[in-house]
Amino acid sequence: MLTRRTALKGVAIAAVMSWAPITLADELKLPREHVDLVAPPFVHRHEQATKAGPKIIEFRLTVHEKQVVIDDAGTKMWAMTYNGSMPGPMMVVHEGDYIELTLVNPETNTMPHNIDLHAATGGLGGGALTHVNPGEQTVLRFKATRPGVFIYHCAPEGMIPWHVVSGMHGAVMVLPRDGLKDGDGKPLHYDKVFYIGENDFYIPKDENGKYKSYDSIGESYSDTMDVMRKLIPTHVVFEGKVGALTGKNALTANVGETVLIVHSEANRDTRPHIIGGHGDYVWETGKFNNPPERDLETWFVRGGSAAAALYTFREPGIYAYVNHNLIEAVELGATAHIKVDGKWNDDLMKSISPPGPIPPAKLGAVTSGGATIAR
């Protein structure tokens, strides 16, 4: 570190400096709790309803810029991440708590970063106060005043969309102090939370149509911007990679278990659907002061928001959780699988006649052109 003694003798300082007493960093007399964050699709331990009073909950997010593989073909992308994952981890607090977030931009990074939390009020969601260069960190405290699921994302001036579609987004869940409720005020509980972060990626191609890779994040910038401006993603994925939540990475649940699925997309609209299931209670806009909608087949997540859906699995088997733009789900990657264990319920579904040959026509019947005509 270089220390320069500004020699007032030689180098005149003409400007009058403002001088303010240093305000105490912590005038809040509230209990503190430090929470270690967990990489998605999982979420750190938390109470669903609490009898305790408001707290200051401390979280730490460290920005990592790194090259990642985003599909099975080995396509590489320079990702910008909070805590190394796409999406960044979910932070869970209760309404009235204070979130005290330490944002770290390690020296090994190349770019300035910040954070805009949609759950926060003022200061561009914190973006105006959290600009950190490589080698810097900052601490922001904000009050969680509105219950719901909210996204957060990086928002550096002039470069916001690029940072966001490079992976810099995550979610905050602010639970009502007395927990989730249905439209009649009846408490709702979940056994687990899956946090699904959807990313739209824009990977440049070379003249032969092959995806390009770059030696540094800076070198990828202008080509990536050109693809982004056409608004057609090359990949639409959950958890940062095609197949991040399928096969051996598939999510698991049991029949009778209730899962809260939080789905966020920081940039683009999407429409989650559980193939073979429903949304029992869905806060489509993600805000818990509104009564949840019931029995939904597909719900709409507006770009720049998060939604929450509560579902109790009733049948075992494999469920596909997709963005029901099926081109995006199947061709571009937006598919997750949930393996559900338990006992099959014949009342809900039963195979009366398994697929087999079409039985011969009844005696006296003549088939013509595929239609059966009784004589």
Next chain:
Amino acid sequence: MLIALKIKAAALGVAVSVPLLATALTPGSPPRPDETVALAAASFGYRAAGDFSRGGQPIVSPLLVVRASGLVIMKNQVTAGEYAQCIRDGACPKLALPVGRQDVPMVGVSWHDATAYATWISRKTGRSYRLPTDEEWTFAAAERAHDEALPLVDPADPARAWLARYETEAARGSAVIAAPQPTGTFGVNSKGLADVAGNVWEWTNSCFQRLSLDGSEERITSVNCGVRVVEGAHRTYMTDFIRDPRSGGCAVGAPPSNLGFRLVIAPSNSVVTDAIRAVAGRWRHGA
């Protein structure tokens, strides 16, 4: 309105300067390393670049009076025609060149692209070219350098400094003409440099810094060389790989219309920094 007047005034200068330049800079003409301006040693006011704080609160950056020991700097911004030769030699990235006149400033260049050109022309001419430091640019820009100190505000309320900055940025307006204009369009400053603070901003070699001032101690708390100082009609800070500056989102006002550059022929150290060092005499490393 102010901007419009400025362009109008500059347009008057075109009639005088363009015919001369048209002969000097025909498309594809060799680089003219001789077309430089030698500035005599002088003292000048310099608003330090970077973010300054005291006791953790943002403050106005100090206005320094510094002495430069002399500087040799290009009269013109590097033109598209000149940059094209570096591309042809394979030493500069294949950037888009303008169609038509090549005697316009080369724009759409990043700090890396500008540095590649400096390396190439140094090798070509045997002279040591580099981008100016921010202090050197301010020295050469003379009356066209803008001192945009923000007003003093209540440091306990972050919104006040922020609103003040917004007002300043919004008041800048945008350049009437966005497209790069033929060299000389924006006239010559008192030091003989053409097109300073026209519609092409210039990269400098100075890194973005945060500094804290406590008593007479000035301490650099962080240096980010991924972000460089860019100079022109206003000073700004740009990530080094940006070629096409954008505003939008939370930023207001016009970003630089174009990013270009001019180079200095100089010893490897900044002449101005040396001057500060000589005057201050008490720089220290460590601690």
